[in-house]
Amino acid sequence: MTKEIQEVKDVVIRFAGDSGDGMQLTGMQFTNTTAVLGNDFSTLPDYPAEIRAPAGSLPGVSAYQINFSSRDIRTPGDAPDVLVAMNPAALKTNLKDLKDGGMLIVNEDAFSETNLKKAGYAENPLGDRSLSKYEVYKIPITTLNANALKETPLSKKEAERCKNFYALGLMFWLYDRPYDVTISWIHDKFSKKPDVAQANELALKAGFHYGETAEIFRKHFRIPKAKLKPGVYRNITGNEATALGFVAASKLAGKPLFLASYPITPASDILHELSRHKNFGVQTLQMEDEIAAAGAALGASFAGGLGLTTTSGPGLALKSETINLAVMTELPLVIVDVQRGGPSTGLPTKTEQADLLQSLFGRNSESPVAVVAPATPSECFTMAIEAFRIAVTYMTPVIYLSDGYLANGSEPWLIPEPENLSPIAIKHPTDRTTFRPYARDERTLSRPWAIPGTPGLEHRIGGIEKANVTGNVSYDPANHDLMCRLRAEKIARIADDLPPLSIFGKPSGEVLVVGWGGTYGAITSAVEDLQKEGHEVSSVHLRYLNPLPKDLKEILSRFETIVVPELNLGQLSLLLRAKYLVDAHSLNKLQGQPFKVGEIIAGVKRFMTTKEVRQWPPNPTTRQAQPR
Amino acid sequence: MAPESNDPASPAALTRKDFVSDQEVRWCPGCGDYAILAQVQKVLADLKLPRENYVFISGIGCSSRLPYYVNTYGFHTIHGRAPAIATGVKTYRPDLSVWVVTGDGDGLSIGGNHLMHALRRNVDLKILLFNNKIYGLTKGQYSPTSELGKKTKSTPAGSIDYPLHPLSFAVAVGATFIARSIDSDTNHLAWTLEQAGRHKGSAFVEIFQNCVIFNDDAFKDATDRSVRPDHTVLLEHGKPLIFGKEKNKGVRMKGFGFEAVDLGGNITEKDILVHDAKNPDPSYAFLLANMELPELPVPVGVFRSIEKPTYESMLHAQIAKAKQSQGEGDLRKILFDTETWSVTA
Numbered sequence: 001m002t003k004e005i006q007e008v009k010d011v012v013i014r015f016a017g018d019s020g021d022g023m024q025l026t027g028m029q030f031t032n033t034t035a036v037l038g039n040d041f042s043t044l045p046d047y048p049a050e051i052r053a054p055a056g057s058l059p060g061v062s063a064y065q066i067n068f069s070s071r072d073i074r075t076p077g078d079a080p081d082v083l084v085a086m087n088p089a090a091l092k093t094n095l096k097d098l099k100d101g102g103m104l105i106v107n108e109d110a111f112s113e114t115n116l117k118k119a120g121y122a123e124n125p126l127g128d129r130s131l132s133k134y135e136v137y138k139i140p141i142t143t144l145n146a147n148a149l150k151e152t153p154l155s156k157k158e159a160e161r162c163k164n165f166y167a168l169g170l171m172f173w174l175y176d177r178p179y180d181v182t183i184s185w186i187h188d189k190f191s192k193k194p195d196v197a198q199a200n201e202l203a204l205k206a207g208f209h210y211g212e213t214a215e216i217f218r219k220h221f222r223i224p225k226a227k228l229k230p231g232v233y234r235n236i237t238g239n240e241a242t243a244l245g246f247v248a249a250s251k252l253a254g255k256p257l258f259l260a261s262y263p264i265t266p267a268s269d270i271l272h273e274l275s276r277h278k279n280f281g282v283q284t285l286q287m288e289d290e291i292a293a294a295g296a297a298l299g300a301s302f303a304g305g306l307g308l309t310t311t312s313g314p315g316l317a318l319k320s321e322t323i324n325l326a327v328m329t330e331l332p333l334v335i336v337d338v339q340r341g342g343p344s345t346g347l348p349t350k351t352e353q354a355d356l357l358q359s360l361f362g363r364n365s366e367s368p369v370a371v372v373a374p375a376t377p378s379e380c381f382t383m384a385i386e387a388f389r390i391a392v393t394y395m396t397p398v399i400y401l402s403d404g405y406l407a408n409g410s411e412p413w414l415i416p417e418p419e420n421l422s423p424i425a426i427k428h429p430t431d432r433t434t435f436r437p438y439a440r441d442e443r444t445l446s447r448p449w450a451i452p453g454t455p456g457l458e459h460r461i462g463g464i465e466k467a468n469v470t471g472n473v474s475y476d477p478a479n480h481d482l483m484c485r486l487r488a489e490k491i492a493r494i495a496d497d498l499p500p501l502s503i504f505g506k507p508s509g510e511v512l513v514v515g516w517g518g519t520y521g522a523i524t525s526a527v528e529d530l531q532k533e534g535h536e537v538s539s540v541h542l543r544y545l546n547p548l549p550k551d552l553k554e555i556l557s558r559f560e561t562i563v564v565p566e567l568n569l570g571q572l573s574l575l576l577r578a579k580y581l582v583d584a585h586s587l588n589k590l591q592g593q594p595f596k597v598g599e600i601i602a603g604v605k606r607f608m609t610t611k612e613v614r615q616w617p618p619n620p621t622t623r624q625a626q627p628r
Numbered sequence: 629m630a631p632e633s634n635d636p637a638s639p640a641a642l643t644r645k646d647f648v649s650d651q652e653v654r655w656c657p658g659c660g661d662y663a664i665l666a667q668v669q670k671v672l673a674d675l676k677l678p679r680e681n682y683v684f685i686s687g688i689g690c691s692s693r694l695p696y697y698v699n700t701y702g703f704h705t706i707h708g709r710a711p712a713i714a715t716g717v718k719t720y721r722p723d724l725s726v727w728v729v730t731g732d733g734d735g736l737s738i739g740g741n742h743l744m745h746a747l748r749r750n751v752d753l754k755i756l757l758f759n760n761k762i763y764g765l766t767k768g769q770y771s772p773t774s775e776l777g778k779k780t781k782s783t784p785a786g787s788i789d790y791p792l793h794p795l796s797f798a799v800a801v802g803a804t805f806i807a808r809s810i811d812s813d814t815n816h817l818a819w820t821l822e823q824a825g826r827h828k829g830s831a832f833v834e835i836f837q838n839c840v841i842f843n844d845d846a847f848k849d850a851t852d853r854s855v856r857p858d859h860t861v862l863l864e865h866g867k868p869l870i871f872g873k874e875k876n877k878g879v880r881m882k883g884f885g886f887e888a889v890d891l892g893g894n895i896t897e898k899d900i901l902v903h904d905a906k907n908p909d910p911s912y913a914f915l916l917a918n919m920e921l922p923e924l925p926v927p928v929g930v931f932r933s934i935e936k937p938t939y940e941s942m943l944h945a946q947i948a949k950a951k952q953s954q955g956e957g958d959l960r961k962i963l964f965d966t967e968t969w970s971v972t973a
Contacts, residue, residue, distance in 0.1 A: 032967055035967065035969065036967055036969050037969075038969055038971060181967065225971075228971045229971065230970075230971050230972055230973045231970070231971060232964065232968050232969070232970050232971075233968060233969050233970070233971060234963075234964070234966050234967060234968045234969075235967065244962060244963065247957070247959065247962065248959055251957070251959050256720070258716065258719075258720050260716060277957060277962065278946055278947045278949075278950035278951075279947075279950040279951045279953075279954040279955065279956060279957045280956075280957030281947055281951075281957065282947075282957075283719060283720065283943060283947070285715070285716075285719060285943075287712065287715075287745070288712075288741055288742065288744075288745040289741065291709060291712065291742075292709070292712035292715070292741070292742050292745065293712075295705070295706075295709045295712035295713040295715075295716065295742070296712050296713065296715045296716030296719070297716060298713055298716065299685070299703075299712070299713035299714060299715065299716025299717040299718075299720070300716040300717065300719070300720035301716075302703055302713070302716075302717060303683075303716070303717045303720045303721040303724065304720070304721070305716075305720040305721075307716065321706055321707075321709075322706065322709065325705060325706050329703075415963050415964055415968065416963070417960070418959040418960050418963065452680065452681070452683045452701035452717070452721065452724050453680055453681055453701075453721065453723065453724060454680055455678065455679075455680045456680070457680070458679060458680055458699055458700050458701055458702075459701065459702070460649070460651075460684075460695050460696050460701070460702035460703070460704065461702070461703055461704070462686075462695070462696075462702075462703060462704025462705060463688075463704060463705060463706055464704065472651070473651070473696065
């Protein structure tokens with residue numbers, strides 16, 4: 001029996017289960033197939049910090065959301081259309097997000113008394129009317145999977161581990177996706193365990209065929225290809241794109257990349273990825289701590305390499321001493337901070353963008369560094385190259401601010417042809433008659449990068465203040481004043497090389513939404529929706545946070561209201577207020593989750609109607625203090 | 629600093645003077661650092677490497693100013709971090725001869741972690757630890773090597789920190805070359821530095837260095853010329869641990885440790901321990917490192933010198949192997965060599 005296929009434009013699916021259920025893997029496999037089918041998509045993995053929280057418990061729930069579409073989309077979607085819940089805890093923690101009337105697919109077998117108790121359910125929600133506003137499909141996935149695998153030599157426990165592929169197969173059928181991409185992945189992955197490979201394939205196919213034959217789904221869905229710019233695409237996460245960008249930077253500069261790092265979530269994948277590319281001459285060192293990692297990277301820079309260190313917020317705090325040394329010695333160094341919820345250990349696996357002020361000011365004395373931030377997972381590639389271009393051109397540390405959302409989220413990427421990328425020019429002086437360690441380039445104010453092993457250029461640098469030009473140790477008051485100003489001016493001059501900002505929407509009007517980093521997708525979608533509703537709203541997105549683009553001041557002046565959505569308590573808006581004396585309003589969220597499009601729409605509207613409010617939502621403690 | 633005007637000569641013709649920088653040396657008059665600096669400069673010439681291939685990296689403290697005074701490439705860095713920074717330099721550029729200059733506070737207190745890991749990784753660094761058992765540059769607080777009960781500005785009632793033995797530490801973390809010398813014993817110091825310079829791997833040298841201002845004569849019991857022959861024993865590979873002005877004393881095994889004995893009567897040279905710097909078992913070096921007055925003489929010389937592949941050589945071997953098996957990295961290949969799909973207009 002062939003069932004009816006209904007064409008839809010876009011769908012948001014969330015897979016949720018226990019952290020041992022393989023939900024991330026399931027989501028990624030669904031994504032890969034979606035990519036190959038030519039839909040646009042955006043993903044949001046959301047997993048606990050514990051490797052394995054107790055099975056069936058609420059903190060142990062791991063989820064993966066994908067938004068895929070025949071249209072151009074920019075976010076993983078505000079609310080799922082479909083929730084796949086592999087156990088009661090997954091249902092309990094995720095149901096509130098499901099759209100009214102949304103499809104709920106549950107593994108009925110997992111709704112045992114023990115699991116219900118662990119999830120805090122007094123009654124089985126599958127048995128009462130609490131789910132009546134959803135389209136509920138109760139499927140005994142564990143049993144069906146076990147039956148499908150009973151001929152395999154796997155133990156009962158091993159067979160049960162394949163149930164995520166059963167669920168995946170079912171979802172493949174429901175959204176009319178072929179399973180061959182995943183089957184070839186399975187055989188690649190389990191090439192040394194043919195029994196496991198065969199079992200996973202069986203489970204996947206069984207799930208798929210169940211959808212086709214069982215009399216529970218009346219129809220299934222098809223999402224046509226998206227109309228993307230012509231070219232060759234791949235699926236990429238922000239961390240992968242960051243790592244590949246650095247490999248590209250090394251090729252473009254004609255120099256080996258040197259990464260010294262200390263493992264930390266959510267930055268570690270960059271270390272993992274770069275460690276695989278030794279045939280590019282990439283040197284990766286896992287150092288004893290964040291301090292050593294920054295130090296080794298700076299040592300490599302001193303020796304003439306592309307010194308790189310990667311971390312997340314708490315690690316950036318430890319690296320600040322070395323970043324200051326790089327500022328003082330005017331050496332190139334790229335520091336990646338994949339921001340996560342903080343302060344301190346904070347929310348290790350959740351996203352935030354609250355390290356902006358730490359990046360700009362978190363060091364002793366006047367210590368200017370360049371700061372850049374990619375806006376989308378795929379843009380991490382170009383911004384990684386850009387970080388090194390700035391670092392070597394201006395002889396400065398560059399902080400690259402990614403975040404957990406960009407790092408783990410994925411989207412289709414129009415792969416650039418390597419020959420279209422511009423080379424990174426690097427000069428090492430060799431002329432001993434003209435060399436002075438702190439002589440400066442007229443345009444960039446950078447000092448020469450003379451490297452050990454060059455005859456006749458022997459010189460000493462270090463953290464003690466240096467006399468301009470000669471580089472001799474200097475405690476002269478006037479020289480220190482001059483050097484502080486020179487170091488600041490050097491960073492300011494980076495703005496000369498920056499592209500003009502592009503305004504999304506009209507060049508002037510009522511509201512300008514200013515964003516930076518990973519909030520780009522949600523902001524742009526929100527602004528687009530507001531424009532469709534007829535509001536005079538535009539947006540600009542900042543990829544360069546220090547220095548800020550030269551045209552920003554003038555753009556800000558053309559709008560009545562400035563709104564700055566940030567996953568912090570108003571760090572960019574503080575900067576804009578201080579630097580440009582504009583009444584920037586803050587739209588804030590600190591929940592370890594990215595903005596939803598709807599939250600930004602609602603927030604911007606709030607500022608349009610009540611101009612006296614400077615921050616939204618207002619601080620809950622002050623709200624309580626107000627008379628009711 | 630501007631580069632010195634003299635042309636680099638061929639390495640064979642370099643002398644100590646070629647390693648003197650144009651910077652005025654600013655240590656206190658009488659500081660042991662002057663003697664160490666002079667021997668370092670001499671040894672650099674003796675090692676006959678091109679001057680531009682030497683790199684000196686230091687942390688913070690009086691000793692750490694040394695790179696400014698040596699006419700090579702130099703990097704005066706931050707408290708305790710020199711071993712980490714030097715690890716980056718040496719790993720990125722294995723062709724360079726990288727020297728780390730540190731003190732007991734810098735290397736063993738704030739930088740203890742980095743020192744431990746540089747040594748255990750066997751990065752080919754020459755690490756010179758100037759031990760004066762005091763904080764000099766911060767003006768006289770006790771250090772991790774200060775003796776228990778040491779009265780200083782920060783310990784007016786006496787230090788209650790048990791001191792760390794730098795060489796026991798080095799043995800414990802697996803250093804492949806461990807030596808000790810004395811600032812004022814110029815010939816021995818030069819010889820020791822040269823051994824360190826020729827070692828392939830992490831070389832750790834403790835130098836007893838006298839701080840005339842804050843801890844004068846800290847090592848007097850061992851280093852004073854009048855008592856030195858009786859209170860120190862020279863470690864030379866393959867030679868017995870015989871010491872004393874009259875060469876009439878020796879060190880022999882007793883139980884799990886050592887004892888000092890007088891030669892003569894029943895005790896002959898045959899009973900005396902023969903130094904084996906190449907012993908792969910660290911237990912022996914550990915016992916040597918813990919020899920202390922008054923029971924035992926203080927050993928000077930090379931405690932341990934064993935061979936192990938260096939960190940950077942293993943890393944570069946992995947890179948060479950990857951290039952050989954996968955070919956030189958091709959950007960197009962890693963960008964496109966995955967599941968891709970084409971979108972046509």
